[in-house]
Amino acid sequence: MTGSILIIAAFMIIPLIVGLVSARKSQTTSEDFFVQGRAMGSIAVFFTVAATWWSAFAFLGSNATFYTSGPIYLTALAWNLLFGFMYYWVGKRVWYLGKRFDYLTPSDLMGDFYNSEALRVLVAVITLIFTVPYLQIQLTGGAYLIEVASGGVVPFWLAALLFYFIIIVYVWVGGIRAIAWTDVIYGALLFFGMMYAGYYIAGQAGGPTSMFAQLASDSPAHLTLPGPNGNMGYSMWFSLFVIVAIGAFMGPQIWLRMYSVKSGKLFGLMPFLLGLAAFAYFGSVLTGYTGVLLEPGLENADQILPVMLMNYAPYLLASLIMAAGAAAAMSTANSQIHAVSTVVTMDIYKRYVNPQADQKRIVHIGRLSLVGFSLAAYILALTVPGLLVTIGIAALAGTAQLIVPTLGAITWRKAHPQAAFWGLILGIVTVLWLSYGASVSNPLGLHAGIWGLILNASAFVIISLALQRKDADVVERFARARRDYTAEYHPEQLEDDAAPSPQVIEAR
Amino acid sequence: MRKRFTTRKVAIYGSMLLGFLMLESPLMLMANKIEPMVMGVPFFLVWNLVWWGFLTAVFLYAYLTNWGSARAPSTGGKR
Numbered sequence: 001m002t003g004s005i006l007i008i009a010a011f012m013i014i015p016l017i018v019g020l021v022s023a024r025k026s027q028t029t030s031e032d033f034f035v036q037g038r039a040m041g042s043i044a045v046f047f048t049v050a051a052t053w054w055s056a057f058a059f060l061g062s063n064a065t066f067y068t069s070g071p072i073y074l075t076a077l078a079w080n081l082l083f084g085f086m087y088y089w090v091g092k093r094v095w096y097l098g099k100r101f102d103y104l105t106p107s108d109l110m111g112d113f114y115n116s117e118a119l120r121v122l123v124a125v126i127t128l129i130f131t132v133p134y135l136q137i138q139l140t141g142g143a144y145l146i147e148v149a150s151g152g153v154v155p156f157w158l159a160a161l162l163f164y165f166i167i168i169v170y171v172w173v174g175g176i177r178a179i180a181w182t183d184v185i186y187g188a189l190l191f192f193g194m195m196y197a198g199y200y201i202a203g204q205a206g207g208p209t210s211m212f213a214q215l216a217s218d219s220p221a222h223l224t225l226p227g228p229n230g231n232m233g234y235s236m237w238f239s240l241f242v243i244v245a246i247g248a249f250m251g252p253q254i255w256l257r258m259y260s261v262k263s264g265k266l267f268g269l270m271p272f273l274l275g276l277a278a279f280a281y282f283g284s285v286l287t288g289y290t291g292v293l294l295e296p297g298l299e300n301a302d303q304i305l306p307v308m309l310m311n312y313a314p315y316l317l318a319s320l321i322m323a324a325g326a327a328a329a330m331s332t333a334n335s336q337i338h339a340v341s342t343v344v345t346m347d348i349y350k351r352y353v354n355p356q357a358d359q360k361r362i363v364h365i366g367r368l369s370l371v372g373f374s375l376a377a378y379i380l381a382l383t384v385p386g387l388l389v390t391i392g393i394a395a396l397a398g399t400a401q402l403i404v405p406t407l408g409a410i411t412w413r414k415a416h417p418q419a420a421f422w423g424l425i426l427g428i429v430t431v432l433w434l435s436y437g438a439s440v441s442n443p444l445g446l447h448a449g450i451w452g453l454i455l456n457a458s459a460f461v462i463i464s465l466a467l468q469r470k471d472a473d474v475v476e477r478f479a480r481a482r483r484d485y486t487a488e489y490h491p492e493q494l495e496d497d498a499a500p501s502p503q504v505i506e507a508r
Numbered sequence: 509m510r511k512r513f514t515t516r517k518v519a520i521y522g523s524m525l526l527g528f529l530m531l532e533s534p535l536m537l538m539a540n541k542i543e544p545m546v547m548g549v550p551f552f553l554v555w556n557l558v559w560w561g562f563l564t565a566v567f568l569y570a571y572l573t574n575w576g577s578a579r580a581p582s583t584g585g586k587r
Contacts, residue, residue, distance in 0.1 A: 071552055077560040078531040084567065085524070088575070209548030216542050216550065223542045223550045234537060241532050268575055272567040278560065285553065492514055492578040 004149055004319035011323040012166055015185055015330070019170025019178035026174050030362040033175035034104050034342045040260040044180040046273050049257050051187035051331035053083060053248055053274070055134075057392040059190060059328035060141045062281060064301035066288025070227025073284070075237045079245040080278035084271035086249050090403075091258040092267035093410040096485050097478075098259040106255045106402060107347045113409040114417035115474045122424055123402065124347040127252045128340055130398030132373070134251070135336045136380040137392050139163060141302070142329030143381065148306040149322035160381055163326075164374040167334045172367050176260060179334045186331035191280045193324020197305060198283025200321075204312045205290045215289050222292055235445025240393070243449040246403045247396025252339035253332075264489065337377070341369030394435050397449025401427035404456045408464070413479050419463035427456030517576025520566060527563035531556065 031037050040048075058076070065073040094109060103109050106127055111120030139160050146159035154162070170178045205211040215222055226233035248254065261267070291304040295311070298304055305325065309318035345366040350357055357365070404423055408415030434441050434448035441448060469475055486493050529535060539555035546554045570576065 074553065074556045075532070077556050078528065078563075081560070081563050081567070082528070212545065212548055212550055212553075216545075220542055224540050224552055225537075234534060237536075238532055269571045272564060272571050275560070275564040275567050278564075282557075490577045 003316045004151065005153060007316065007319045007323055008146055008150055008154065011326065012162060015182040016166050016170055018185060019174050019182050022178045022181040023170065023174030026177055028363055029359050030346070030366070031104070032177070033363045033366055034338075034346070035098075035256055035260040036175070036177045036180065038099055038260060039262045040176075040180060040257075041262060042266050042269075044184065045257065045261050045266055046270065047187040048180040048183040048331075048335070049087065049254070049270065050274060050277055051183040051190065051328070052253050052257065052335040053332075054187075054190060054277075054280075054328055055138055055141075055332035055392075057134075057137065057141075058281075058284075059194060059325045060145075060302050060305060061392065062194075062284035063288045063291070063305045064303075066222075066285055067291045067298070067304045068301045069229060069232045070222045071225060072227055072232040072237060072240065073281070073288075075241045076244070076281050077278050079241045080281075081271065081275045082241065082245040083249055084274035086245065087254075087258070087270045087274065088267045090249070090406065090410065091254075091270075092264055092489070093482075093485060094255070094258045094406070095261050095264065095267065096488075097410065097481060100481055103259060104256075104346050105343050106250075106252055106406075107343070109409060110402075110405055110420065113474070113478055114405070114415070114420050115471045116417035116421065119405070119417055119421045119424075120347065120351075122421060123405075124343050126398060126402060126424065126428065127343050130395045131251060131253075131336055131340050132377060132380065134392055134395040135333055135340070135373070135377045137395075138329040138333040138336070139377055139381040142326040142333065144302075145306060145322040145325045145329070148303075148310065149319040149326075157382060160378055163330060163333070164337075164378055167330065167337060168370055168374055171334055171338050171370055175363075175366075176256060176338060179338055180260075182334065183331045186327040189324045190328040190331065191277060193321045193327070194280040194283040196283070197309065197321045197324075198286030200313055200317070201290045201308050202286035204308075205293050208286055211286065211290050211293065214293055219292055222289060233445060235442070236447065239442075239445075239447035239450050242453070243393060243397050243400050243447055246453075247393075247398070247400035247449065250399045250402040250406065251336070251396075252343050253335035256335075256339050256342060333377075337370055337373050340373050341366050344369040344373075393447070393449070394431075397431045397435070397447065397452060398428060400449050401431070401452055401456050404453070404460050408460060409478070410482070412464070413475050414464050414469070415460070416464040416467045416469055418467055419460045422463060423456045423458075423460035426459050427452035430455050514576050514578065516573055520570045520573070520576045523566045524563065524570075527559050527566060530559045531563075 026032055027037070062073050062076065097103065097109060101112060103112070105124070107120045107123045110123045111117065142163055143156050143160035146154055147156045170182065202208045202211050205214060219228060221228040225237060287305055287308060291298070291308055295304065295307055298307060306322055309321055313321070345362055349365050350362055354361070401424055404427070405415070405420035408420060431448045431452040434451060443451065536555070540552055542550045542552065544551055
């Protein structure tokens with residue numbers, strides 16, 4: 001017991017020290033606090049994107065889903081690859097525009113390109129409303145693991161409180177730089193934890209080969225779609241692939257990790273790195289499926305990994321792996337708290353409350369927002385129960401809607417502000433209505449988020465084609481930026497005489 | 509006028525499309541079975557791992573070849 005308490009203490013203290021040390025490099029500018037002065041290096045970018053993207057949802061939710069619903073979560077291999085590809089294809093363009101026009105938030109890009117205050121506010125509201133529930137599940141998952149790993153010595157409410165206290169301290173002083181540094185530790189820990197947990201636990205059933213043979217004999221429905229409950233078929237397979245990848249990618253925490261990158265070259269490597277990391281899900285396959293054999297009938301499936309560890313692994317190893325799970329949660333929570341505080345500070349405070357605020361004041365407001373959102377998520381975690389994956393997907397379906405106006409902004413000069421605004425409204429209303437109001441939540445088996453995207457994109461295209469933009473200067477400014485981007489990174493796509501504008505140098 | 513897309517770029521994006529189709533289109537249902545197991549691993553899992561490996565390799569190749577784009581002339585950061 002003492003050993004596991006020491007592991008938990010180390011898990012809490014080491015990131016705190018790393019965060020505080022990294023903070024010594026910080027400057028008191030908002031650009032440094034929110035996007036590290038757009039100078040984040042390759043190792044930090046990979047780990048902070050990967051650890052932010054992989055959350056309690058991945059660490060606990062994946063095991064739980066293999067355990068209850070069969071192989072549906074295998075679609076995660078593809079959604080990781082799609083996420084990586086989007087980080088290259090969309091992310092690099094967003095990065096380029098962010099660097100050129102000094103963006104810090106999703107609303108900055110949308111509000112600027114669509115030249116619309118209403119859209120700017122709508123995007124900020126969507127990012128805030130749909131990020132907080134996802135933040136809540138990180139806290140729930142992480143605090144639960146700490147509670148179990150400590151043998152109940154650290155109760156849930158205290159674990160959650162400690163969790164946020166530590167995050168607030170190092171983010172307060174170091175901003176995104178401190179998060180990126182701690183995410184290197186969290187990231188390494190979580191990938192190790194997922195892989196080793198699966199390998200170790202499958203060993204309790206005679207190893208992977210023996211485990212699969214037993215499962216094929218005892219519960220073959222766990223090995224094929226639509227799973228043992230018969231409700232996780234192809235439609236849901238495809239829905240998860242789209243919603244999780246796009247929803248997570250459009251979260252404000254990932255946007256900041258596009259703006260922060262120092263060199264455009266890194267974007268080309270990220271699809272490979274993020275895709276490769278998805279192999280860690282094989283660990284979840286082993287854990288979840290072994291659980292079906294050794295611990296059937298567990299009431300709360302999210303507990304399958306901790307329960308298996310406590311029952312079958314030495315106490316210290318179990319504590320270490322659970323700390324890795326808490327790392328998955330913490331590395332996402334820290335980025336989300338920081339991102340929503342960035343949105344509040346820049347999109348609401350700086351733009352509407354105090355446009356004259358100096359750098360020091362902006363950073364101060366950003367820090368106060370950290371505390372406010374942490375408190376909100378803490379209260380939610382204590383009061384709103386729910387399965388991690390269920391809440392997580394509902395939240396992701398909301399942020400996923402932002403992909404439509406984003407693609408419009410980076411690729412299409414006819415994209416119209418009215419189309420972006422009403423498309424988003426239609427998409428969000430569809431998601432909320434199908435999730436909470438309609439008698440059938442998944443028409444044709446497709447998730448509410450997919451229906452939202454279909455209606456959102458349709459409205460966007462139809463209205464854009466029907467209306468003409470009157471702000472030709474804005475449209476031309478972006479067309480020029482896109483042309484410069486192509487000249488810089490895809491010169492073969494330009495005609496020989498299409499020279500980049502002088503501003504291309506500034507955006508490098 | 510130069511060619512808009514290099515052959516290499518078409519190959520990269522074509523391979524990518526093939527990989528995603530095998531993982532996410534209804535074609536994947538033809539692999540939705542346990543047998544034949546491959547080295548003790550169910551066929552559906554093997555199918556997913558194979559195409560995941562294929563796409564990961566495509567992404568590595570894409571990175572090494574600048575995603576099939578011609579490299580911009582080296583200007584030392586200035587144009």
